[in-house]
Amino acid sequence: MGTANTYTEHELVQGLRARDQQVFGYLYDHYSPALYGVVLKVLNDETAASDLLQEVFLKVWRGIDKYDTDKGRLFTWMLNIARNTAIDALRSRAHKLEQRIQELGNDVYAQTHQLAIHPSVDHLGLSKVLEKLSKEQRAIIDLAYYKGCTQEEIARVLDIPLGTVKTRMRNAIIQLRNILKQV
Incomplete structure (x- = not known):
């Protein structure tokens, strides 16, 4: 050698x-x-x-x-x-976190009224709002806003075309706006 x-x-x-x-x-x-x-x-x-x-x-x-x-x-x-x-590893960590959050149950909601940022949308309430998005849209919002990924990085991570990422992100933002208007 x-x-x-x-x-x-x-x-x-x-x-x-x-x-x-x-x-x-x-x-x-x-x-x-x-x-x-x-x-x-x-x-x-x-x-x-x-x-x-x-x-x-x-x-x-x-x-x-x-x-x-x-x-x-x-x-x-x-x-x-x-x-x-x-x-x-990231998906596994996210899945474990999701399981822990679900185990918390309704006890958490009883204490969130003190955390309200907006009268009708508090920190945990935003999670409920995001649940109204499709699984694909939530994944993109999570990577973009919580993980700080660019659209190109999201396309690579999720192994989908960049155009699909842009469309899903735009649709998710429009849907979030509409949901928040109703709150």
């Missing part, structure tokens, strides 16, 4: 498939900053991103036999693993 300092992409793939720990160490040292950046951008949490990066490299190590050189570069394959793992 290459010199002690560098490997070609082919040598990296062969080394990983041969379970060469030196090659894996090289891969980690040279690619972890880029993959960490992707994970951090999705999760927006440095501790969680560091933890998840270990999982990403474990998936690379275990899944190298699934990598197909004809379908793209090794780095692109690893980036997709990092992005998908981070999105899965």
Whole structure:
């Protein structure tokens, strides 16, 4: 294989498939900053991103036999693993949070009258308003306004065309306006 300092992409793939720990160490040292950046951008949490990066490299190590050189570069394959793992973690976290919120039940609503920002729309009331949107629209509003994603990023995260993101966001905003007028 290459010199002690560098490997070609082919040598990296062969080394990983041969379970060469030196090659894996090289891969980690040279690619972890880029993959960490992707994970951090999705999760927006440095501790969680560091933890998840270990999982990403474990998936690379275990899944190298699934990598197909004809379908793209090794780095692109690893980036997709990092992005998908981070999105899965984010969805899982969101699902767990949603479950906890549902478990709170009506007890929370009894105390929210003190939190009112607008007489008819308080912080928890806004959640109720958002529930009137379709699942697809809520996902886009969540990514845009709560996670700070651009429309291009939303299209990549949800794996839908940019035009679809723009249409759904516009329709969601129009629908929210109409709902809030009725409140």
